Amino acid sequence: MLAALILAVIAGTGYTAYAGVSVYRSLDSGRQELVAAQATIKDASSSADVGQLQTALAQLQRAERDFKDAEARARNDPALRVAGGVPAAGRQLDASAHLADIGAHLSRAGQAAATVAIQAARLKQTYGGRALSADDLPAILSQAQSIASSYKGSIEAIGEELHAAHQERAQVTTTDLVAPMRRAYDAVDQALAEADTAFARYQDVRQVLSDFLGVQLPT
Numbered sequence: 001m002l003a004a005l006i007l008a009v010i011a012g013t014g015y016t017a018y019a020g021v022s023v024y025r026s027l028d029s030g031r032q033e034l035v036a037a038q039a040t041i042k043d044a045s046s047s048a049d050v051g052q053l054q055t056a057l058a059q060l061q062r063a064e065r066d067f068k069d070a071e072a073r074a075r076n077d078p079a080l081r082v083a084g085g086v087p088a089a090g091r092q093l094d095a096s097a098h099l100a101d102i103g104a105h106l107s108r109a110g111q112a113a114a115t116v117a118i119q120a121a122r123l124k125q126t127y128g129g130r131a132l133s134a135d136d137l138p139a140i141l142s143q144a145q146s147i148a149s150s151y152k153g154s155i156e157a158i159g160e161e162l163h164a165a166h167q168e169r170a171q172v173t174t175t176d177l178v179a180p181m182r183r184a185y186d187a188v189d190q191a192l193a194e195a196d197t198a199f200a201r202y203q204d205v206r207q208v209l210s211d212f213l214g215v216q217l218p219t
Contacts, residue, residue, distance in 0.1 A: 030066030048121040064107035071100035105165035
């Protein structure tokens with residue numbers, strides 16, 4: 001476990017041990033919230049359940065808070081900064097801080113996506129349950145344009161967060177990390193790859209809404 005790792009490499013005073021475990025707990029809590037949000041969004045994708053998407057948004061917000069707490073403690077806690085002077089411990093702590101920062105960036109990217117997904121789900125709830133007529137299209141397009149304005153800002157925010165996450169990842173070499181930390185970074189690499197794929201797929205808001213509603217919106 002990462003908690004055992006941190007205690008092993010920075011063992012010293014009782015407070016140092018406490019601080020190390022606190023970093024682990026915040027990291028693990030953030031990870032659990034991210035995983036839960038992913039599952040919630042997956043469940044909501046077919047039903048367009050606004051309530052589920054709002055739950056996912058709250059989970060992502062909690063994940064961001066947990067990761068920010070872990071990052072701040074790993075970088076700024078006085079006891080951990082002293083312990084980080086030991087090279088082996090310092091590398092693990094630095095990797096933990098970068099891991100937390102990546103998690104925070106992914107959480108914020110998810111929040112931006114969830115916010116627009118909630119708007120799209122509300123649109124689907126209005127129009128997705130019945131056959132659409134030509135008279136429906138102007139109203140749908142008008143609402144789609146409103147969503148597109150929010151979508152554009154969200155896409156820009158997601159792009160910035162993913163770019164920052166990749167920059168953090170580039171600063172970490174995993175060859176000197178212990179096995180639990182390497183596995184954590186393997187999971188990060190997979191999450192970043194999946195996020196990049198989704199980001200590329202969902203930049204065309206009109207096509208996204210067309211797929212979501214099951215009808216091709218006019219260009």
